[in-house]
Amino acid sequence: MEIVSPIISSAISFALGKAYNWIAERKNKKADIEEIRKFVEDSRTKETFQKIEFENGWYGIEFHGTKFENDVDDFLMSLTLYSVSYKEKDSNPFMVLLGHMLVQTLKNFDMQTYLYNLRNFTLRTNTPNPYAPLIEWGKNADILGKDFFDDTNKSGRYLKTMNW
Secondary structure, rough: OOOOOHOOOOOOHHHHHHHHHHHHHHHOOOOOOOHHHHHOOOOOHHHHHHHHHHOOOOOHHHHHOOOHHHHHHHHHHHHHHHOOOOOOOOOOOOHHHHHHHHHHHOOOHHHHHHHHHHHHEEEEEEOOOHHHHHHHHHHHHHOOOHHHHOOOOOOOOOOOOOOO
């Protein structure tokens, strides 16, 4: 199985850098409920989330460089930003829906594999990981287990799809 080419690896590094900067600029700003409402009601958000939640096998080597990868990255950037504002006990329907999206996205095996590869790629290339707050949220919520943080992949659970 072919690993992602150096050109795609460079493109991934560039995209991760842009995503990291976008999140870093906004990380101190708590999202208000209106921003969260717009995010969860957005048609692109809904379409991307449905694919993540209900389609199995969407992540693999062929995923990189596709429109769906761009959609997933945009979705993850927003989800990462809004995870900082998430309050578990908040009964606002949009906050409840955000919580559902956080949990279901991070429980999804394809998403875990994608984030696992991105995490290890950024560690090996000394690139900031824009999704680190989301990964930390998943760790604190006991969604991402020890295998996720084992960069040697001893269990063989995650498919390696990037050069790291």
